[in-house]
Amino acid sequence: MKVKDLEPRRRADVTVKVVSLGEKRNVIGKDGSSHQVMDVLVGDETGSILMSVWDSNIQKVSQGKVFAIEDGFVSVHRGSMRLSLGRTGKMVETQGTFEVNTQNNVSNRVVEEEPRRRYGRY
Known part of the structure; x- marks a missing residue:
């Protein structure tokens, strides 16, 4: 799969x-535990x-490194794909x-967020 897809x-x-690499920041999880998260711009030729890189994976990333993302997930955060x-x-x-094609940043596309379902209610 390619980033454009x-x-x-x-x-x-x-x-x-x-x-x-973006700035590391501390966040509190749904369970009340503390986590670190960093937004990283990644890409391929497309x-x-x-x-979003969390906790122990933050120390693995540095500019220029190449990673195979296996069973990743594309989420929508504030109308932006991540x-x-x-x-x-x-x-x-x-x-x-x-070379990474930064001209086609798919995170810049506005994506409609679906309302969250709450036990059968919208």
Whole structure:
């Protein structure tokens, strides 16, 4: 799969290169536990996307590294597509020589968010 083909709320297996790192920030999870998260711009020759990297995976990423994202997930956050690992995804460092197409940043596309279902209610 290529970055240009990623779709909201779908699983994704894609190989990406890290373009730039955002700031680490602390967040509190739904269970009350503390976590660190960092938004990272990643991509391939077809496009780029913001990826949310959590906790211990933050120390693995640096500019120029290439990762195979296995069983990742494309979520929608504030109308913007984001690549994440979700619960079952893996981020495996690999080799690759390609230039990232940052002109086609799919996170810049506005995506309609679906209302969350709450036990049969909308």
